[in-house]
Amino acid sequence: MPPLRSTGPASGPFPEAEHPQYAGRYRLEECLGAGGMGVVHLARSASGLRLAVKVVHAEHAADAEFRARFRQEVMAARRVSGAFTAPVVDADPDAGRPWMATLFIDGPTLSERVKRNGPLGSGELRRVGAGLAEALRDIHRAGVVHRDLKPSNVLLAADGPKVIDFGISRPADSDLRTETGKLIGTPPFMAPEQFQRPRDVGPAADVFAMGAVLVHAATGRGPFDSNSPYIVAYQVVHNEPDLAGVPEDLVPLLRRCLAKDPAERPTADELMGELRADGGAGVGGGAEGGGVGAGSGADGSGGAAGRAGGAAGSGAVAFVPGQRRVEDTAGAEAAGMEGAPGDGAGVGAGGGARAVPRRTRRLRLAAAGLAVLAAVIAGGVAGVRGGGPADGPATSGGGREAAAPAFRPWAVTPGAPRGESLTPLCAADADRALYCTAPGLKAARLRPADGATAWAVDAAPAGTAHTAGAAGAAGAAPGTAPVISGGLVHVRAPDGARLEALAPDTGAVRWAEDVSAYANVLHSGDTVLLVTADGTVRALDGATGAERWTKRRLAAPGAQWITGGGGVYAAAASPDAAATLVTAVDPADGRVRWTERLTGALGPVQATSDALLLLSTDADLYTDAVVRLDLSGRTARRVPLTVPADQAQAVMAGDTVYVVGSGGSLAAVDMTGGSAQRAQRWRLETGVTHVSRPVVAGGHVHLTAADGRLLAVDAGRGVLLGMTKPRMDGGRYTFAPLLPAPAVVDGRVFATAPDGSVFAVDAGDPAAW
Template identity: 50%
Template sequence: MAPQRNTGAGAEAELPEYAGHYRLESSLGSGGMGVVHLARSTSGMKVAVKIVHAQFARDPEFRGRFRQEVAAARRVSGAFTASVVDADPEAERPWMATLFIPGPTLSDHVKRNGPMDPAQLRRLMAGLAEALRDIHRVGVVHRDLKPSNVLLADDGPKVIDFGISRPKDSELRTETGKLIGTPPFMAPEQFRRPREVGPAADIFALGSVMVHAATGRGPFDSDSPYVVAYQVVHDEPDLTGVPESLAPLVLRCLAKEPEDRPTPDELMRALRSVAASYDTQAFIPAQRAGDAPESGSAPPHPRPRRRPGRKTAIAAVAGVIVLAGVLASVRLLGGGGTTPEGGDSPTASVSRFTGWEANPVPEGVGAAQCSYGGRQLICARPGVVFGLDPADGRVLWRHPVATSSVSKPPVLAGGLVQPMAEEGRRLEALDPTSGKARWQRKLPAHNAMQVAGRTILLTGIDGTVNAVDASTGDPKWSHRIPGHPLPSFASFTEDPLVYATNPSVDASKTRVTAVDPATGAVRWDLRLDGKLTLIGVDGGSLFFLATDKVYDDTDAVVRYTPSTKSTRRVALPVGRADVQAAVRGNVVYLLGSGGSLEAVDMTARKRLWHLETAVSRGSVPVSNGTHVFFVAPDGRLLAVDAHDGDLVGQTPVRMNAASGRVAGALPGPLLAHDHLYATAPDGTVFAVDARDPAAW
């Protein structure tokens, strides 16, 4: 579509056709400092491009502020903001491109639909508190949080427009006597001492935003900005219309002195005690008949309303689950299927399997690590290994282990349960029906442990690999692996070999060695370009993540096929930090820190789709070809359509209510035929139907 002409006072007479490599398609809105356009990258990715007005582009001071805006936005890009894709502050017309986020601004939503209901308000406040925590963690103060700078995306609110934000280490300071901000949402200190504004000012703005969302007006209301400024500094806020459950918390945010306001973490803890229905899941705005706005990083323009359906994020309410019992406390969610004797997997029909949840170890906190095998879930938590019936979550057996010794999920190998844990220097294997020890062996100290087929591989501190028979505990072989001073093996159930990888010192090459775990024989050995991490094996090919040499961010996916000795590399549009990945066929699903999920088709050599999930740091994803599943640190299990990247379902929050901490990472979910099993920080192990995420 050709760029649209913008009309009105101060608008550009003719919009440019490109900003860098981004073709401008339409104007999303115009502000005092620039115009925001909907644009597309060369690969077709939608972005919102902010281009500075020509008159400001000639102002050196403004260019400095724009450079600061880009720097601030780059620091906080992630789950709660619009990620910066590209920028050129030095261009003739400075510009910045961020990911396009469909959804109305909070201002536009309230204008069209009226005040939010209490449940929506709690989700909004929790989302904004998380966003401010993320922003403040990297030393940035937003300083202009207001309804028009909050986008209501399917997966939660996003904070945008860092035009007057200020990193703590910035050299650019507010000029004496100049007020910067929007009066109805400014804190008292922004009027009294603007050079000393800190993170607490954003908390004050959050309180004002919440009043607007609850009532359609601000806590200090007047047509005159001068009167509003006086009210902010001297008067008490008007909270008429704010739900009673939230009013005390909003009032704390609106305290006159910065030190009297809560921090984002304190807000999130307080919100958990406000009501049992508090959750941090997708925000789905209620809409009246008519058009619903869609927006990027600017005020939205009307478009035909999309009907809710399969592609709409499913909001679920997190309930407080009280679990009791000595061995286990189980709640069947409407009944469960049964596992017939002799079967190796759940065989209940989809129509009858409605899931379950259990707390097998009520004492203690933390997510269990589980695997599936021998017609049961085999799990471990600090101090104990246990088996669960996959049909209903019943505890089948328990076995104590050293509290700090569990390093990986226990697995079934050689017909026995291998706890993947040492008590001192003792290795043991358990009977899968009773949990009793079948054999125990004393071992030398070692750095790494891996199970492959019927073999346990132990890498000693000198680099020697000792192989042990998983069924008997007897030694099988012992030697070093050439080219790997301290090998750590990766194994995959569908592949009989194990693989050791070792990047060169300059990260230009990675040595990959395939080893037969039964004999220790090297089957093949080669060097591939770049610093690579093996993530999966599928269809006879190995799949790797490639990372850059400077920041160690994942910037490409690599496929190597031993039978043809061919290598294929697909670069990512944007580097991702701390990526976890899954392989299904020739498609790789990557989940980075900050919640960026994307699918890369190695055959077509392109990215299929991209989704910002708002999950700070998720688990390893898994896919059944129809959906992609992963677990969030708050215990939610999320499902994304594997074909188009839409969020299609998620379970309630399962986070330890007594703790103010959120887990940094979680074990990934497990797929067993049509059933999906996951674990949560509150100790819960639960099962759902993998075929119908919308029903979770």
């Protein structure tokens, strides 16, 4: 089901009550348990789906640092695929009482299973271990280090183990603290580096913890046992693990997991191969106990609170390497990297089906980095920074054109990070260039072959007056990528009040217009359309800024406007949402071509030369149907969705419409007719939340996630083909509030991410991403 939107504070009308009645719009039912950080309740969604909702204790809600850590935890949990965790359905870390809702999962914790039935046998131990290794592989691929893997954070669900609680341990678990006074884990399951070098903890720490968890599952105790957490810490750092009672065939593997040196431990992929040698299936919880969501108990032993929510801990740690900023890299040495997109597709900012070994991926990234660094030549002046002939044909010393080398994936950071969103916004032009805006950057031209910067114009400092031709004009307006119109690059100011047209070869301002009085700024070919709130439209020449025509009230106030396929369209729903009036306008002269009244509350999302695609919304603003209006005969075909989508986005490719909701459910809908069930060709839960508009190219559906991951799905079968790593900054804003779609041009996919990077990958091999 689509995630429900939060409509109120977590604590309802009594923010200081220890047991609130509501968390957002969810009515809290029975209390499932309590931990050191919060109370877990059973709740149900509007469709009856059972949820585990953890509400933070009031004392922690008043702690600003805890709120920041809790926000990071929510984001970390959302990054990881729901196949191996309790998926996050909704959360509000900024509420009076922060809360997070996850799916309710049936099954006992591993801690409960061992307490009730004793140690696991060798076969069952291998199956649980293989499931945990697969879960860790997924977690690490998402750029997360769990840091608190323990038996009470492992749920034995019917379809295999689930790893829960993406935060560090609760204060009640240990007296061992970091320099900030916060806990860093549960001592019996912590790696030596967590005690010695907590800031350098990586994925290998989770492998160590998994080894300790499997020892506990095999023997009923951990490899380092003591009543004192300080003695446990000493043993973890200095002593060899006690593996007495562990099945002999597993002793060598678990000893490797528990190695003191992180480099000597196996990877999650290696663990999967060794533990699956017997080909066993996953372990289910059966009827042994009721599980819920992601969390752990205050005493570390599990219990109802231990299986619920996952919101009580603080944040997990991202280990995604920071992106080094590459500027002004378009010099003579770089000129050999010729080759670029060839059309005007827009681009912005998000485990493949085939796993790529970590060493192989590192080699690929290293090679890509060397290719870019070899091309770097410093340069630049105040205002406009330039680097030479970045886009022309490559030539060797003898004057002959050098053969273009094979494309290598690249990533660069063109903007100066500042503000609440670091995500650049880009557009690809037919002249083989990418034009991007970013915080602190009005615009930059990048070469698609390697990301080299041809020129970059810094944004004006705060308070600087903007005049036509000023070199330091403002950067992109929120949600507005550059647009190529009339042979110029059009960009908006951050406050949306100014439109500037820049020369594509230098970034110099050719003309500028105050657009603060207009509700919409649209582009149709070489025409700029400025739309007021009452439906009046003023058209400008995209090349010169000269006015072409003005027409009053072409559509009803509040209409939604869209361009595409050589036309301009406005859709205005009636006050009772029973009908929508669609108006087609000729961009050449403002003439109304036709009007059509369609049933329901509809919003336009895509226009082509053949059809207009609209989405129908119900009374709760969920998208419940897809409508295709044929432009030749102006006949409308409405196909209902099997499951309503929240904050849906869609794209039309032939007779198929691909619809994605904010919860990451991607569906292919056949528009040739039939019932909702027959029309739905396939449906895929991508495992990511808050995604971009889909883009279809080369038989693949591409979309980006809020953490910067780029996904590729087989358009015909609905199978996930590949996924890039998350790309986030290390600060407060680790998810992009706006997600422009990626672009696919000349066999390459271009996207942007919240760490401020623009990156390119090979569209033909998503499994290698």
